[in-house]
Amino acid sequence: MSADASDLSLVRRVQRGDKGAFDALVLKYQHKLVKLVMRYVRNPAEAEDIAQEAFIKAYRALPQFRGDSAFYTWLYRIAINTAKNAVVSRDRSPVEYDLDRNNNDESYDMQGRMKDSETPEGLVLTDEIRSTVNAAIDALPEDLRTAIVLRELEGLSYEEIAAAMDCPVGTVRSRIFRAREAIDRRLREVFEGGLGRAEELG
Amino acid sequence: MNEELDSQLSAMFDDELPPAECELLARRLSRDENLKARWGRYAIVGAVIRAERGVRLNAPLAGRVNAVLLAEPALAAPTAPRDRSSARLRWWQPVAGAGLAAGVAAVSILWLRSQAPSAAAPLVTQVTPPTPVTALMPAASSGQGESYVVPLPKPAAVIVPSTELANYVVAHSMFSPPVARRNLLSAFMTSEPAAAGTEDTQADVKSTAR
Numbered sequence: 001m002s003a004d005a006s007d008l009s010l011v012r013r014v015q016r017g018d019k020g021a022f023d024a025l026v027l028k029y030q031h032k033l034v035k036l037v038m039r040y041v042r043n044p045a046e047a048e049d050i051a052q053e054a055f056i057k058a059y060r061a062l063p064q065f066r067g068d069s070a071f072y073t074w075l076y077r078i079a080i081n082t083a084k085n086a087v088v089s090r091d092r093s094p095v096e097y098d099l100d101r102n103n104n105d106e107s108y109d110m111q112g113r114m115k116d117s118e119t120p121e122g123l124v125l126t127d128e129i130r131s132t133v134n135a136a137i138d139a140l141p142e143d144l145r146t147a148i149v150l151r152e153l154e155g156l157s158y159e160e161i162a163a164a165m166d167c168p169v170g171t172v173r174s175r176i177f178r179a180r181e182a183i184d185r186r187l188r189e190v191f192e193g194g195l196g197r198a199e200e201l202g
Numbered sequence: 203m204n205e206e207l208d209s210q211l212s213a214m215f216d217d218e219l220p221p222a223e224c225e226l227l228a229r230r231l232s233r234d235e236n237l238k239a240r241w242g243r244y245a246i247v248g249a250v251i252r253a254e255r256g257v258r259l260n261a262p263l264a265g266r267v268n269a270v271l272l273a274e275p276a277l278a279a280p281t282a283p284r285d286r287s288s289a290r291l292r293w294w295q296p297v298a299g300a301g302l303a304a305g306v307a308a309v310s311i312l313w314l315r316s317q318a319p320s321a322a323a324p325l326v327t328q329v330t331p332p333t334p335v336t337a338l339m340p341a342a343s344s345g346q347g348e349s350y351v352v353p354l355p356k357p358a359a360v361i362v363p364s365t366e367l368a369n370y371v372v373a374h375s376m377f378s379p380p381v382a383r384r385n386l387l388s389a390f391m392t393s394e395p396a397a398a399g400t401e402d403t404q405a406d407v408k409s410t411a412r
Binding site: 004005006007008009010012013014015016017018019020021022023024026027028029030031032034035038044047048051052055056059060062063123125126129130133134137148149151152153157158173174176177180181183184187188191 | 208209212213214215216217218219220221224225227228229231232233238240241242243244245246247248249250251252254256257258259260261263264266267268270271272274276277278
């Protein structure tokens with residue numbers, strides 16, 4: 001199995017003029033990229049802005065991407081450079097003094113989140129998504145839960161998971177797919193039903 | 203939705219789908235909004251499992267990027283990347299071209315050579331005529347005892363002063379002791395080979411003719 005084949009097939013489509021393929025790449029990496037940028041900026045909204053800029057820069061630079069490295073490695077480099085430049089330009093701009101700010105990180109995080117025009121409903125939805133997924137994972141049979149956690153949390157390949165679980169690679173693929181389907185079924189209800197669905201499903 | 207298709211989507215998300223299947227599914231993924239939404243939810247599941255705190259799971263980032271890119275021109279087709287196998291083929295192209303050119307050149311040279319004998323024949327006949335030296339060689343080696351090979355005379359040699367000097371030396375040799383006379387004569391022959399050679403050759407030819 002060639003690593004990065006899935007990203008490369010999407011990248012090739014984008015390079016041939018298919019913008020929809022780039023949408024799939026953004027969906028796949030947006031959370032990882034925002035998490036990465038948050039090492040440089042603490043405000044989630046600012047991190048999202050920088051991640052957005054990084055994606056757009058990547059799209060414009062994609063004709064020069066030759067596939068020598070993995071797409072996500074290349075994308076991460078762009079994001080890190082964008083974040084560093086954003087920090088430098090922000091440090092040069094006039095300082096805003098916040099007299100009400102205290103040293104409590106959690107309180108500062110909350111201020112940052114509320115500054116970015118995110119609605120309280122949006123914050124609640126994120127928490128609801130998280131609790132729904134966690135509840136769905138807890139409800140999974142042991143073999144499915146182990147397979148999906150080894151894949152997503154530990155980043156193991158199917159072959160490595162097969163060795164760890166002492167089963168064929170095809171079984172690993174099936175277990176991960178069934179785990180995702182079970183979680184996705186409940187997640188879809190949250191997105192389609194809106195707020196409060198997670199508690200009902202609980 | 204087709205379960206096999208969803209299973210492929212899950213494997214593609216993990217980079218565990220064979221490249222040929224990836225190509226087909228990528229095409230469908232870029233056009234099918236339902237499939238893309240499922241793909242996006244797979245990413246959310248991963249973010250929750252990795253406990254990516256502070257990241258908004260419902261952030262409209264993809265929609266915002268998409269809105270910006272709507273105003274952007276689509277990337278041109280010729281910029282598609284070339285895979286390594288085609289790059290390897292490109293590397294061989296100039297080598298193969300050079301080899302072909304060398305082959306054509308070699309065949310051309312061989313053909314020209316095969317056509318050449320009629321033109322080369324006059325060159326063979328243009329042999330330099332035998333020199334006086336080669337004419338003298340059989341005479342010198344014809345068994346007359348002390349004869350030796352005579353150097354080729356130089357046409358531009360200054361003969362007149364050497365002849366005068368030779369006459370002078372011969373005329374005065376009777377007043378010199380025998381050893382000094384011999385040394386003087388040998389020194390004279392060494393320092394004036396052309397003049398002496400010419401005269402000695404003539405003398406030698408005369409003696410051989412006798």
